[in-house]
Amino acid sequence: MDVRKTVEPPRPGAAEPALTTGALARRLGVSPTTLRSWDRRYGIGPAARTDGRHRRWTPEDVTTLETMCRLTASGVPPAEAARAARERAYPAAQRRPPKTPHAPGGPAGLPAPAADGTPSPGDARQEGRGLARAAVRLDAVALDERLETALARHGLVVAWQQVMAPTLHAVGRKWASSGDRYVEVEHLLSWHVSTALRRHTRHPMAAAGATGAGPVLLACVPGEQHTLPLEALNAALGRLDVPARMFGAAVPAEALLAAVRRLGPVAVVLWAQARSTASLPLAEHVTAMEWGVKGARARPLMLLGGPGWSGRPARGMLRPASLSEALDILAVTYRAAPPAEPS
Structure with missing residues (x-):
């Protein structure tokens, strides 16, 4: 896509051109509706608008929005993230107050x-x-x-x-x-x-600006029936526009391996509530799986969720301690991943 069609010419004194809402949304990997909602609810909006009231986002605005995205991806509530983003972007003497379109109360x-x-x-x-x-x-x-x-x-x-x-x-x-x-x-x-x-789960569409990377694969290990933590993660990933495939309880090993081969996921999350179900050999086998062309092979990032993995060695695998931590890892991994080429 020719980015020159989506930006204004540089203004005097501006180091970079101002972005339209659509261009900024693609850059950040969020929807334009999200940017407009943050502007309306939290005052995280552009410093300037055109005569037609169209939003134009300056480099300073972009920095603020990048902070907002990073904080919300890590699980910080939007109101807190907005305040922190504003405080980092503007000195106290010239800080822009948040908009208050609604009366007090939730x-x-x-x-x-x-x-x-x-x-x-x-x-x-x-x-x-x-x-x-x-x-x-x-x-x-x-x-x-x-x-x-x-x-x-x-x-x-x-x-x-x-x-x-x-x-x-x-x-x-x-x-x-x-x-x-x-x-x-x-x-x-x-x-x-x-x-x-x-x-409260929504499945993100293949929006403009998507990385083309494979989805996040969520599954309980064989014999494991506790799915609620993965359901919460699945719902939260959708809100960050990170695609996921939720396979649910007690996924047979053969089915899990087949799904990994077909999807080429950017990451796999395996949940084990009990030590009796946590299969480290299965997790290691999935972590070693590869796909793509020779010289550019890809592997999934492995996240081990649940108390069943406690005390187990996890070389090359991550064990997030909370939903917020898992979201932070997966959002960053997805946005940085190359396009998937499953075998």
């Missing part, structure tokens, strides 16, 4: 979140207790309402890490310590968390 009448969008430990515990009580009552309506409230108030990553996952662990511990009681509670809660995550 969406749909929700209380306004903290300045960084993250609940305090007390708030998170209170939300988790409310979610657990709804599960113990087997109240499906309340479960859906509380899950949607958490997602709307905090965003997917924070809602998963600070509300959903801790509540699931607490209910699981209750079941384990009560002589197999509360099994129905755990199953109902898991089902509604899964439903909420899938409701």
Whole structure:
């Protein structure tokens, strides 16, 4: 594509030409809608506009947006990321204030979140207790309402890490310590968390500016049934416009290897909840797989997720400690990867 058609001629005193919203979106690997939303909600907008009110992004604006993208990719809530990006880009004396198009308070009448969008430990515990009580009552309506409230108030990553996952662990511990009681509670809660995550999952289109790299492959090892962490990762990757293929629970080794050969994934995430299911030989075999033309062979980056891998050697493989860390690794890896050429 001829980039000269998408930029303005350099202005006096400008080191680089100003970019249109479409050109900047392609450069950053996000959608134009995302840039317009950040401008409207958080004041992360262009310093100048044309007479026709079209946005034109200066090099300083681009630097701010690159910081915003890097922070959100690592799991920082958008409001906090926007504030940090503005503070890094502008000295305090000339900082542009964020836009405030809405009245105080969150969406749909929700209380306004903290300045960084993250609940305090007390708030998170209170939300988790409310979610657990709804599960113990087997109240499906309340479960859906509380899950949607958490997602709307905090965003997917924070809602998963600070509300959903801790509540699931607490209910699981209750079941384990009560002589197999509360099994129905755990199953109902898991089902509604899964439903909420899938409701908030979108599959990115092959947008302009996409790298052409293979997708991220998500799978549980053979014999492993715990899929919720991968479902959360799948949903969060979609929000970053990183394509993924979710294969779910207990993927047979032969099927996993066939999928890797067919897709040429930029990365593979293998989840193991228990040490009894974590198969290091399988992970090593996938990591060693290659594709592409001679002299430019590619291999997938391997991420090992779940407590089942604890204490195992993982040479050449990564073990992210949280959803945020996994997102950061996968977003950077995908955007830097060459086009896939699966065998």
